[in-house]
Amino acid sequence: MIQLHNITKTYHRGKLPTPVLLGIDLKMEAGEFLSIMGPSGSGKSTLLHILGLLDRPSGGSYRLDGSEVSSISDDDLARLRNAKLGFVFQAFHLLPRANALANVLLPFTYAGQFPPDAQERARQALSRVGLEHRLHHRPGEMSGGECQRVALARALVNDPEVILADEPTGNLDQRSSLEVMSLLQGLNAEGRTILLVTHDNAVGCMARRVLRLVYGRVCSDEKVANPTQALQQLATLPPPGVQG
Amino acid sequence: MSLTWRLLKAAFTSLWAFRSYALLMMIGLIIGIASLTVIHQIGQGTRQRVLSMMESMGFGSDAFFVSGGGGRLGVRRGMKRTMTITPADAEAVSRLDGVAQVVPHKNVTRTQVSAGARHTNTRVRGATPEWAAARRWGVARGRFLNVQDERRRARVVVLGTTVARELFAGMDPLGRRIRIGRTPFNVVGVLESKGSSGWRDRDDMVLIPLATAMTRMSRDDKLSGMRTNLEDPGRREEIKQEVTELLRRHHKLGPGVPDDFLIITPEELTQLITSQSRALVAMLSFISVVSLFVSGVVIMNIMLVAVSERSYEIGVRRAVGARRRDIMYQVLIESLAVSAAGGVCGLALGLLLSGLATLLLDVPTAFSPTGFIWALSFSCLVGLLFGLAPARKAASLDPVEALR
Ligand SMILES: Nc1ncnc2c1ncn2[C@@H]1O[C@H](COP(=O)(O)OP(=O)(O)O)[C@@H](O)[C@H]1O
Numbered sequence: 001m002i003q004l005h006n007i008t009k010t011y012h013r014g015k016l017p018t019p020v021l022l023g024i025d026l027k028m029e030a031g032e033f034l035s036i037m038g039p040s041g042s043g044k045s046t047l048l049h050i051l052g053l054l055d056r057p058s059g060g061s062y063r064l065d066g067s068e069v070s071s072i073s074d075d076d077l078a079r080l081r082n083a084k085l086g087f088v089f090q091a092f093h094l095l096p097r098a099n100a101l102a103n104v105l106l107p108f109t110y111a112g113q114f115p116p117d118a119q120e121r122a123r124q125a126l127s128r129v130g131l132e133h134r135l136h137h138r139p140g141e142m143s144g145g146e147c148q149r150v151a152l153a154r155a156l157v158n159d160p161e162v163i164l165a166d167e168p169t170g171n172l173d174q175r176s177s178l179e180v181m182s183l184l185q186g187l188n189a190e191g192r193t194i195l196l197v198t199h200d201n202a203v204g205c206m207a208r209r210v211l212r213l214v215y216g217r218v219c220s221d222e223k224v225a226n227p228t229q230a231l232q233q234l235a236t237l238p239p240p241g242v243q244g
Numbered sequence: 245m246s247l248t249w250r251l252l253k254a255a256f257t258s259l260w261a262f263r264s265y266a267l268l269m270m271i272g273l274i275i276g277i278a279s280l281t282v283i284h285q286i287g288q289g290t291r292q293r294v295l296s297m298m299e300s301m302g303f304g305s306d307a308f309f310v311s312g313g314g315g316r317l318g319v320r321r322g323m324k325r326t327m328t329i330t331p332a333d334a335e336a337v338s339r340l341d342g343v344a345q346v347v348p349h350k351n352v353t354r355t356q357v358s359a360g361a362r363h364t365n366t367r368v369r370g371a372t373p374e375w376a377a378a379r380r381w382g383v384a385r386g387r388f389l390n391v392q393d394e395r396r397r398a399r400v401v402v403l404g405t406t407v408a409r410e411l412f413a414g415m416d417p418l419g420r421r422i423r424i425g426r427t428p429f430n431v432v433g434v435l436e437s438k439g440s441s442g443w444r445d446r447d448d449m450v451l452i453p454l455a456t457a458m459t460r461m462s463r464d465d466k467l468s469g470m471r472t473n474l475e476d477p478g479r480r481e482e483i484k485q486e487v488t489e490l491l492r493r494h495h496k497l498g499p500g501v502p503d504d505f506l507i508i509t510p511e512e513l514t515q516l517i518t519s520q521s522r523a524l525v526a527m528l529s530f531i532s533v534v535s536l537f538v539s540g541v542v543i544m545n546i547m548l549v550a551v552s553e554r555s556y557e558i559g560v561r562r563a564v565g566a567r568r569r570d571i572m573y574q575v576l577i578e579s580l581a582v583s584a585a586g587g588v589c590g591l592a593l594g595l596l597l598s599g600l601a602t603l604l605l606d607v608p609t610a611f612s613p614t615g616f617i618w619a620l621s622f623s624c625l626v627g628l629l630f631g632l633a634p635a636r637k638a639a640s641l642d643p644v645e646a647l648r
C-alpha cells in the first residue's frame with residue numbers, strides 16, 4: 001500500500017541547507033500499525049508529513065496504492081488527503097469556535113459533494129470515540145482527552161484508509177493517552193492502517209511494528225512480538241476521580 | 245447545502261465571533277457607502293425636481309421655452325419683469341424651419357379674483373386654445389378657451405381647481421360670474437387638477453384668452469413667453485441658435501449687447517437645480533472616496549493579521565483536504581461578508597441622512613434604485629479588492645508551516 005524508496009528531505013532555510021531525511025525506504029501493507037520513533041529532531045514529523053501528503057519529499061519515490069504521488073499537483077494531493085487520510089495532531093488543532101459536531105463535519109466541507117448523511121456519520125464517529133454526549137460542546141468546554149477524541153472522530157469520519165497521528169498523546173495524561181491508544185488499536189483491529197509518531201516507548205510498543213529513526217535514517221524496523229493492549233492497561237488504572 | 249452557502253454561513257459566524265473587529269472594519273465603509281448613497285439620492289431627487297419643473301412649465305426634450313427679459317436662469321437680476329417678446333416675434337419664430345408650433349402666453353400680475361363676497365389671490369394667465377393640448381392639460385368640467393373667445397377678446401375664464409374651491413366651495417362654478425380685478429368674467433370651464441409640482445401649486449391659476457389678456461388686462465402688448473415645439477428634438481441646439489439670431493435682429497440688439505430674452509432648455513434647468521447641491525455633492529464624493537479607501541486598507545490589515553493568527557486553522561483545513569483555492573475563497577468570502585454587511589449599514593445610514601438633508605437643507609433627494617445597487621456593489625468591490633492580499637497570503641501558507 002505504501003512504498004517509500006530513498007526518500008530525502010532537505011530544508012533550505014537560511015544559508016546552509018538542512019538535510020533532515022537522508023534516504024528512507026519503507027514498505028507497508030494495508031492494515032498495519034506502525035509507530036515511528038526516535039529522538040527529538042530525528043525527522044519523525046517530517047516523515048509523517050511526507051507520508052500524509054502534507055509535504056513533498058526533496059527526492060526519492062513515494063507510491064501510495066500503487067501510484068506515484070511525489071510529483072502530483074497540489075490539488076490532487078488535497079483530494080487524496082480528503083479521501084484516503086485522516087490526521088491527528090499533538091495539539092488537537094480543533095476549530096475553537098465550532099462545536100464537536102461541526103469540527104467533525106469539517107472534512108465533508110472539502111469532499112466535493114457534501115454527503116446527505118454527513119450529520120449522521122459525524123454523530124456515529126463521535127459515538128465511536130465515546131463522545132455522543134458532547135456533540136454541542138466547544139473545544140474550550142472539554143478536557144484534553146475529549147478534544148483529542150474529537151480530533152480522532154474528525155480523522156475517521158471520512159472513512160479513510162490511513163490514520164496518521166503525530167504525538168497524539170503528547171499533551172495528555174496517562175488515562176487519556178490510554179483511551180486514545182485503545183481507540184487507535186480498535187481502529188487497527190478493524191483493518192485500518194495506522195501511522196503513529198511518538199518518542200514515548202510505552203506508547204510506541206502498542207503498535208505492531210516500530211520504525212526507529214536516528215538523524216534522518218532508519219536505524220531499525222522491527223515487528224513487535226506482543227503489543228501492549230491499551231485497554232488492559234486502562235483496567236489496571238485506579239478509577240477516575242481517585243487521586244493516585 | 246451548497247459549498248458557497250456553507251462558507252457564507254461560516255463567514256458570518258466568524259464575523260459575529262469577531263464583532264468588535266468587524267465593526268472596526270466596517271466603520272469607514274459605512275461612512276463611505278452612506279455618502280455614496282446620499283449622492284445618488286440627491287441625483288435622483290434633482291432629476292425628479294427638474295422633471296416636475298419641466299412638467300409644470302410644460303416642456304420636455306422636444307421643446308424649449310423662450311421667456312421675456314434677459315440674464316441667466318436663476319440669476320436674472322432686475323431683468324425679470326422686462327417683457328420684450330411681441331406677438332410678431334412669436335409669429336416669426338413659428339415660421340422657422342423645424343419649428344412645429346409656438347404656444348405663447350402672457351402672465352398678468354398676481355391679482356385678486358372674487359365671486360360675490362369670496363375672494364382670493366391667484367395667477368392670471370392669458371393663453372391660446374392650443375395651450376391645453378401643448379401642456380396636455382384638459383378640462384374637468386365645461387370647456388377650454390376656444391377660437392371665438394380669442395377673436396372676440398371674450399371675457400371668459402377657465403378656473404384652476406384651487407381657485408374654484410376657494411371661490412365656490414363645492415358649488416358648481418360653470419356659468420357663474422367672477423371678477424378679475426374689477427373686470428367681470430364668465431366661468432366656462434374648470435381645469436383638471438395637477439396638484440403641486442413640488443415648488444408651487446399648479447392648480448392655483450386661472451386662464452383667460454390671450455387676446456383678452458393683451459388688451460383688457462395689461463397696458464403693454466408683450467408676451468411673457470412662448471413654448472416652442474420642435475419637429476426634431478435632435479436639432480434643438482441649432483434651432484435655439486436661429487431663434488436667438490432672429491430675436492436679436494427683431495429687437496435691434498447690437499453686437500456686445502446682452503440678450504433681452506432667455507431660452508430655457510431642459511439641460512439648463514437641470515444645471516440650475518444641480519447647482520443647489522453641487523458643494524454638498526463634492527464634499528460627499530471626497531468623503532466617500534477617502535473613507536472607502538481607508539476602510540479597504542483597514543479591512544486588508546485586520547484580515548492579514550487574522551490570517552496569521554489563525555494559521556493553524558488554515559493548516560487544519562488543508563490537512564483535511566482544502567485546496568489552496570478553497571482557502572482563498574473562504575478568506576474572500578469573509579472579507580465580502582464584512583463589506584456587504586458594512587454596505588447594508590451604510591445604505592441605511594445614507595437613506596437616513598438624505599432624509600435629513602431634504603428636511604434641513606432643502607436639498608432635493610429621492611429614493612434611487614441605482615444608488616441602492618451601486619452601494620451594494622461598491623462595498624462588495626472594496627471587500628473583494630482589499631480581501632485579495634489576505635486571501636492570497638492565506639492560500640500560499642504551507643500546511644506544515646501553518647500547523648507548527
Ligand atoms: N521548515 C523547516 N525549516 C528548517 N528546518 C526544519 C524545518 N522543519 C523541521 N526542520 C528541522 O528538521 C529536523 C527534524 O524535524 P522534525 O521532523 O520535526 O523532528 P521530530 O518530529 O523527530 O522531532 C529538526 O532538526 C528541525 O529543526
Ligand SMILES: [Mg+2]
Nearest residue numbers: 044045046166
Ligand atoms: Mg515532531
